[in-house]
Structure formats: C-alpha cells, structure tokens
Amino acid sequence: MRRLLSPLLLALLALALLAPAAGARNPGGQGFYGETNDVVVTNAGFLVIAFFPLFILVMSVLQSRLDKRKHARMDAKKRRSAAPEWRGGW
Numbered sequence: 001m002r003r004l005l006s007p008l009l010l011a012l013l014a015l016a017l018l019a020p021a022a023g024a025r026n027p028g029g030q031g032f033y034g035e036t037n038d039v040v041v042t043n044a045g046f047l048v049i050a051f052f053p054l055f056i057l058v059m060s061v062l063q064s065r066l067d068k069r070k071h072a073r074m075d076a077k078k079r080r081s082a083a084p085e086w087r088g089g090w
Contacts, residue, residue, distance in 0.1 A: 033040065
C-alpha cells in the first residue's frame, strides 16, 4: 500500500500545482484549436463517428489473426506429441 501511496500523492501534488497555470494560459476561454463554430464541431463529430467502427474493425482483424496463430501452434503441438519419434524417453 505504501508503494502506491507515494506516487499517488506526488501525482496529486503535481496536478494541484500545475492546474492553475493551465487555466491561466488562455484567458479567452478558447482551446488549443482556437475559436470553434458549427462546422468545426460537426467535423469533430464525424471523426468520432468514423473512428469507433474503424477501431473495432482493426482490433477484430488483429484478434482473428492472433487466434489463427494460437490454434496453429496448438495443432502443431498436438501433432508433435502424437508422432512416435517424440514419444518415450531416452
């Protein structure tokens, strides 16, 4: 518990010290992008809508490929253990 407490307190202290500076950086209330209008908000929404299905597709393909590798490795292990030259001892 002590190993977790020290970094947590250090992170909270750093956050407490740096948060006022982040708020005072731009007193106009604008973000990093600048002034936003309806077009900017709409385009950001379209990017979010496009990101999640693409992310799900990429992760599903990745999982499928990894499962194929896992099953091929398991099948090869079964074939090796069933081969007579690998049975027995010395």
